[in-house]
Amino acid sequence: MDSDSSNPAAFSLPSISLQTISHLSESIPNLLQLPNPIDKSPYYHPNPAFYISSSDVLLRQILFDLSTSSSPLLAYHRAGPRSQIRFDPATVRAAIVTCGGLCPGLNTVIRELVVALWDLYGVRQIFGVQAGFRGFYSCETVELNPRIVHDWHLRGGTSLATSRGGFDLDKIVGGIEEKGFNQVYCIGGDGTMRAAVKIFNEIQHRKLKISITGIPKTVDNDIGIIDRSFGFQTAVEIALQAVHAAHVEAESAVNGVGLVKLMGRNTGHIALHATLSSRVVDCCLIPENDFYLEGEGGLFEFLHQRLKKNGHVVIVVAEGAGQNLIPRTESQKAEQDESGNQVFLDVGPWLKSELNKWWKRDHDGELFTLKYIDPTYMIRAVPANATDNLYCTLLAHSSIHGVMAGYTGFVSGQINGNYAYIPVEEVASAKNPVDTKDHRWAWVRSVTNQPDFN
Ligand SMILES: Nc1ncnc2c1ncn2[C@@H]1O[C@H](COP(=O)(O)OP(=O)(O)O)[C@@H](O)[C@H]1O
Ligand SMILES: O=P(O)(O)OC[C@H]1O[C@](O)(COP(=O)(O)O)[C@@H](O)[C@@H]1O
Numbered sequence: 001m002d003s004d005s006s007n008p009a010a011f012s013l014p015s016i017s018l019q020t021i022s023h024l025s026e027s028i029p030n031l032l033q034l035p036n037p038i039d040k041s042p043y044y045h046p047n048p049a050f051y052i053s054s055s056d057v058l059l060r061q062i063l064f065d066l067s068t069s070s071s072p073l074l075a076y077h078r079a080g081p082r083s084q085i086r087f088d089p090a091t092v093r094a095a096i097v098t099c100g101g102l103c104p105g106l107n108t109v110i111r112e113l114v115v116a117l118w119d120l121y122g123v124r125q126i127f128g129v130q131a132g133f134r135g136f137y138s139c140e141t142v143e144l145n146p147r148i149v150h151d152w153h154l155r156g157g158t159s160l161a162t163s164r165g166g167f168d169l170d171k172i173v174g175g176i177e178e179k180g181f182n183q184v185y186c187i188g189g190d191g192t193m194r195a196a197v198k199i200f201n202e203i204q205h206r207k208l209k210i211s212i213t214g215i216p217k218t219v220d221n222d223i224g225i226i227d228r229s230f231g232f233q234t235a236v237e238i239a240l241q242a243v244h245a246a247h248v249e250a251e252s253a254v255n256g257v258g259l260v261k262l263m264g265r266n267t268g269h270i271a272l273h274a275t276l277s278s279r280v281v282d283c284c285l286i287p288e289n290d291f292y293l294e295g296e297g298g299l300f301e302f303l304h305q306r307l308k309k310n311g312h313v314v315i316v317v318a319e320g321a322g323q324n325l326i327p328r329t330e331s332q333k334a335e336q337d338e339s340g341n342q343v344f345l346d347v348g349p350w351l352k353s354e355l356n357k358w359w360k361r362d363h364d365g366e367l368f369t370l371k372y373i374d375p376t377y378m379i380r381a382v383p384a385n386a387t388d389n390l391y392c393t394l395l396a397h398s399s400i401h402g403v404m405a406g407y408t409g410f411v412s413g414q415i416n417g418n419y420a421y422i423p424v425e426e427v428a429s430a431k432n433p434v435d436t437k438d439h440r441w442a443w444v445r446s447v448t449n450q451p452d453f454n
């Protein structure tokens with residue numbers, strides 16, 4: 001018999017599958033247990049509901065159709081302070097490292113890790129590892145305290161320096177052991193999370209009492225599961241300034257084209273958000289949606305019509321878009337950066353040149369002005385805005401609470417507005433492409449009216 005779709009009682013809730021995270025007690029016998037020092041904090045006055053228990057979870061999917069959902073709902077441990085801690089603060093030696101490219105908010109995360117370790121938990125041995133993972137074995141570490149980091153949230157970049165490459169598992173874990181670190185906070189993107197998985201496995205293999213955690217940073221917002229990465233909103237805000245400038249230039253010319261290239265290696269989130277919030281973009285080109293130039297339904301045909309109608313156009317192109325169209329030599333095909341990422345060719349100047357050639361070929365003699373803007377590092381080399389700053393603080397605090405409670409091999413992240421602990425392996429493999437089948441891409445297309453290039 002068919003279930004009655006108007007009667008919610010006719011459906012049963014799917015089961016829940018908890019994504020467990022590792023705990024030091026699984027590999028370290030007789031792990032000590034102490035009351036959380038926040039009990040004595042003059043600011044928090046914790047009541048019983050203040051502490052989070054290991055049975056507190058949050059769901060990844062909060063919207064689903066009961067008539068079709070049958071697979072279990074993924075749940076994660078809720079982040080936050082635990083009533084018992086598993087490190088004696090007097091013996092903690094915490095290491096903080098930043099890896100990969102810059103992202104607004106890196107310095108805020110470092111600052112808040114230092115201040116909260118110091119103020120909430122009474123940790124006094126906190127170290128900054130310089131220049132990314134290679135800093136564990138090739139540079140002096142710097143001792144940090146709240147006085148040193150007090151104004152770091154006002155600075156862009158990372159005051160610890162960062163780098164790509166330099167991943168040598170043996171040397172890194174050797175360096176961690178040699179320097180006596182027992183808490184390792186890794187701030188970085190997808191590459192850093194993959195590296196953290198390997199370090200975590202090696203620490204477990206060596207049965208060391210070291211907790212390692214990841215705090216995901218990616219200006220491209222290309223890490224999955226979490227709502228968004230810190231710094232992303234700030235980057236979009238700065239990107240918008242470039243889009244508005246391109247619009248002014250284009251509108252003030254005859255047959256004016258404003259072309260803006262924005263970051264986005266594999267994902268077009270920055271381009272998409274800049275397009276949606278500016279409302280002045282005529283065409284948004286992202287890596288997830290191939291495009292072509294010539295013929296029916298192509299970019300040139302669309303631009304021709306738009307210029308005829310409005311007299312100007314604004315194009316936003318993400319750096320990873322159109323890579324399949326740009327001619328490249330055999331050696332360019334094989335080129336990789338220090339972290340093993342394929343080196344992209346620069347889509348901005350290529351597209352600018354193709355557009356100029358097209359106009360000259362098809363509209364010779366008619367006025368045409370193309371202004372190209374590439375804000376590149378300007379969008380990520382700035383301090384975090386207010387929202388991202390608060391987000392960084394909560395991520396840093398979540399990480400410390402989890403580590404002090406003895407959890408390891410996890411990442412702190414926001415899921416549906418709440419904070420969760422997610423296994424680092426899961427984050428390392430979770431991508432976050434723009435879904436060109438969902439409502440947001442449909443929204444872009446309805447705002448721009450651009451072709452779908454199918
Ligand atoms: N698959 C991997 N295994 C081990 N280390 C990796 C891996 N991918 C990247 N790394 C290391 O992680 C660090 C940061 O990676 P990178 O890709 O440059 O930046 P991001 O973390 O921002 O994506 C680098 O030191 C790099 O060598
Ligand atoms: O020139 P760099 O420092 O290698 O960084 C450039 C790359 O970093 C990125 O900003 C991605 O970094 P994220 O890991 O922060 O997402 C890309 O958009 C860009 O290709």
Ligand SMILES: [Mg+2]
Pocket residue numbers: 100189190191
């Ligand atoms: Mg990356």
